[in-house]
Amino acid sequence: MGDPPIPLTHDELTPAWLTAALRSSGAVRTARVVGFDAEPIGAGVGFVGDIARLRLLYDAEESAPATVIVKLPTMEPRRRMMGSAARLFEREIRFYRDIAPGIDVRAPRCYYAATSPEDGRHVLLLEDLAPAEPGDQLAGCSPERAEAAARMVARLHAAWWQRDELATLDWMPLLAGVHPSAEAWWDEMWQRCVDRVGGRMPPAALRIGERLGANAMWAMRQIDASPHTIVHGDYRLDNLFFGGDDARGGPAVVDWQLSTRGCAVYDLAYLLSGSMAPANRKRCEMDLIRAWHDELLARGVRGYSYEEAVRDYRLSVVVCLTFVTVMLNVVESADARALGLVDVVLDRSAAAVADLEVEELLPRGTG
DSSP: OOOOOOOSSGGGOOHHHHHHHHHHTTSOSSOOEEEEEEEEEOTTTOSSEEEEEEEEEESSOOSOOSEEEEEEEOOOHHHHHHHHHTTHHHHHHHIIIIIGGGSOOOOOOEEEEEEETTTTEEEEEEEOOTTSEEOOTTTOOOHHHHHHHHHHHHHHHHHTTTOGGGGGOTTSOBGGGSOTHHHHHHHHHHHHHHHHHGGGSOHHHHHHHHHHGGGTTHHHHHHTTSOEEEEOSOOSGGGEEESSSOTTOSOEEOOOTTOEEEETHHHHHHHHHHHSOHHHHHHHHHHHHHHHHHHHHHTTOOSOOHHHHHHHHHHHHHHHHHHHHHHHTTSOTTOHHHHHHHHHHHHHHHHHHHHTTGGGGSOTTOO
């Protein structure tokens, strides 16, 4: 039997398609799906994907998943185009196919994955992590959850640390090449941020934003000189599930569409500067960097000191501020939760660059 055709929308899902997809991975052996109910999930969280939980009805008793998560590209034209241009679904599908089986990172099992870049059709059929629950980035991350998340992502980083095979992952871009357009449009994008939340920004953050100017990607190029590994790229609380099947400890990690190759500690900076309340982050930040670095050492990484990690972390928060500035300029104003989230993350990122005194790291003569 050949691969089932890739559905364009949830309306094209059928019991026969689900049966074929689940059988292809061995999740179902002889039973057939004869019906299902679909529940949309992730509203206001996903940007380029339409996600639903499917409750499955089988024609026979079998040890098969009662529920699954299906992820398809959004049908909203602008977001769909952005996802296609950045090859987001291709990256996530290749991650589940090629990377996930070989790393000690808690992630949903992939029952089926297919991609057809030529006509923009992509589909993922994933394990439902319930009763584990996602974190809430708006509410913020506790120090305890932050440490668990730091140690979990260090498993990914250690597994691919400076491996020769990184060069073969041509489907996964380099972190340093993700936002090259930020330089050309920086002044305009930064002014929009200042107009929106500048009154709440620490003076140091305002000065840093103004100094970056045409050198908005300077910090990105700096951390790109550090050892490379696979980076999640969107490592934030909304993409971490806590509880449930916790056999390997720590949170389960989802949404690998922004996976890249680059500086490992960027993931930690992204998590802490964007998902923690500034007071909580400032109180435990260095301890969390130490915990992440200790996990790297425990998994065999050598030649990268804690002091180097701290420097790269400080530079990475500048990159995070750049990223959230870009996001504020692409999120539609009608998406209330997404816009509210960007506002909160912008406040937190601005506080982080001020608290970490990154201004002293910037090159002389910028701005």
